Amino acid sequence: MGHVTDETCQWQGWREATERALYGPGGFYLRPEGPAGHFRTSVHASPLFAAAVARLLGEVAEELGTAEVDLVDVGAGRGELLTAVLAAVGPSLSVRAYxxxxxxxxxxxxxxxxWTDRVPRGVRxxxxxxxxxxxxxxxxAEADATGTARYVEVAPDGRERLGTPVTGPDADWLDRWWPLREPGARAEIGRPRDEAWAAAVASLAAGRAVAVDYAHLREARPxxxxxxxxxxxxxxPPVPDGGCDVTSHVALDACAAAxxxxxxxxxxxxxxxxxxxxxxxxGRPPLALASTDPAGYVRALASAGEAAELTARGGLGDFLWLTQRVPGSVHRPEGPGAPGPRGILAA
Structure with missing residues (x-):
């Protein structure tokens, strides 16, 4: 990319710039290869992950006392998880997949x-x-030399500058969830994520909502x-030009309270x-299996390796799972559909 001068540069807050880079015309997440073309998630690491989700779906169906159950995959990529879960569920369960x-x-x-760009309502x-x-x-947001939290503005080539002071609900969110106490300290303001999660949970008539992500808690923010x-x-480097994913870990404790x-x-x-x-x-399979069932031992060893990757400390195993149960007795508000898969209402 050629040099962009300050005079011609379009400075934006990171939220607006990320929305444009990821989901605008030609955006990163709208490309044919999808997320799997750029990074490896638990879904792509092993079919054991989808099998676990299938078992979780069976638990939810049992709790609801039904053999007909909805499964909504939010941020579905190219449908890899749903495809694998549908293949893993038993014949006794009828699944409506979104x-x-x-x-x-x-x-x-x-x-x-x-396939939809909006979380369906009334899900059971x-x-x-x-x-x-x-x-x-x-x-x-970043704390300036005086300790005042200011929005960070970014140019399409990734250059940054400090903008106006953070005020209103964003300032309240920082005070509660991620106080910036030292000059140069930075935070991602997670309020849009809280709102997106709350809307997703509100789409459930009964069942469970589960979010799995890179995350941190208040006592250990980066x-x-x-x-x-x-x-x-x-x-x-995070450059909001549509050429790469732009992401940050999630303050899941704030989402949980939303x-x-x-x-x-x-x-x-x-x-x-x-x-x-x-x-x-x-866990590794017993060595005795190698002599009684060599092929079974090899399969079990491969499965153990995949399971180890999914549960590894310092890796995928450190992801956090946020689970919100929604009893059928809880009144769910009526209204328009929940936000689309990236927290923005579909057009």
Whole structure:
């Protein structure tokens, strides 16, 4: 990219710039290759992940006392998770599958999957959002030399400057969830993510909503934020020109507090613990199996390796799972559909 002068540069807040770069004309997430062409998620790491989601869906169906259940995949990529879950569920379960995504429906997708840019309302079942909230665009704030939190503005080539002071609801959010106390400290303002999650939870008539993501909690926020980029499997500087993913970790404790107070307390656990409950273990098979069933031993060893990747410390196992249960007795407000897969209302 050629040099862009300040006089001709279009400076924007990071939220607006990210929305344009990821979901505007020619945006990163609208490209044919989809997210799988640039980074590896748990969905792509192993079919064990989809099998675990299938077991979770079965648990939800049992709780609801039904053999007909909805499965909503928010931020569905190209439908990889839904395809694998539908293949993994048993014949006793009838699944209505919804892929919520801003990109066009991919060719060859299972015809049982309904493709939509809006979270459906009245869902009875499981709403699952794997690495969705980290791509809901958020503004970035930085404390100036006086300790005043200011919005960070960015140019299309990635250069930054400090803008106006953060005020209003964004300032309230920072005060509660991510105070900036030292000059140079930075934060991603997670309020749009809180709102997107609350709207997604509100779409459920009954069941569970689960968000899985890179995350941090209030007692251990990254001092300089976590904004970064990814392209073709590599971490790169976050440049909002449409050429790379622009993402940041999620303040999931703030998201957890966003839905209505009338719901049961949410749960936050690591992916390691969540998958362990669903039968995914990285333990090696017994060596004796190698002599009694060599082929079975090789299969079990491969499965253990995949499970180990999904539950690894310092890797995918450190992702957090936010679970919000919605009892059928809780009144869900009527209204328009919940926001689309990146937290922006579909047109």
């Amino acid at each position: 892929a919520v995504e801003r990109a066009a429906r991919p060719d060859g997708l299972d015809p049982r999957v309904e 079942g499981l709403l699952f959002a794997n690495e969705w909230l980290d791509n809901v665009p958020a503004d970035v 001092p300089f934020g976590s904004l970064t980029g990814f392209r073709a499997g590599r971490e790169v 839905p209505d107070d009338g719901l049961p307390a949410p749960e936050l656990v690591t992916q390691r613990e969540a998958l362990g409950r669903l039968g995914v273990s990285g």
